[in-house]
Ligand SMILES: Nc1c(NC[C@H](O)[C@H](O)[C@H](O)CO)[nH]c(=O)[nH]c1=O
């Protein structure tokens with residue numbers, strides 16, 4: 001039985017991060033967690049590039065452009081969509097999640113979904129560095145794992161058709 005898994009090592013890893021400015025009180029904490037995880041796993045700061053977009057809905061477009069550039073080994077998408085009093089929340093969440101998944105599959109690039117979708121501000125705060133951890137940190141570790149998993153499987157010619 002052969003098992004492949006991505007090691008948490010970071011030789012010459014280049015990361016693109018997209019952060020939504022909407023609910024910046026939350027998304028800045030997600031960004032801090034992601035950068036902390038990357039640096040503590042020895043990703044060079046010069047190899048981390050951050051793009052700020054107005055809101056989560058704009059993330060997929062920039063993710064697509066970053067992925068098409070082939071300048072990044074993985075892309076991390078960070079946002080905080082918090083339900084309001086209309087159905088706008090449902091449309092934003094749906095399109096952002098579909099859009100990010102579409103970019104990842106169409107570009108063969110790991111695009112990590114670090115967009116909080118919460119019922120209230122308290123749930124967002126809990127997931128941005130308090131009692132439920134930091135989803136930005138988690139996504140960054142996942143990005144390193146995915147990059148190394150793909151590299152390992154490619155080295156073993158697993159994807160050769
Ligand atoms: N309500 C939230 C939004 N709304 C804004 C949209 O993401 C988008 O920027 C706007 O519709 C213009 O295209 N964005 C969030 O990131 N979080 C929210 O809670």
Ligand SMILES: CC(=O)[C@@H](O)COP(=O)(O)O
Nearest residue numbers: 082083084085086088089
């Ligand atoms: C997620 C949203 O778009 C939401 O915060 C907007 O609030 P509202 O539905 O009250 O306009």
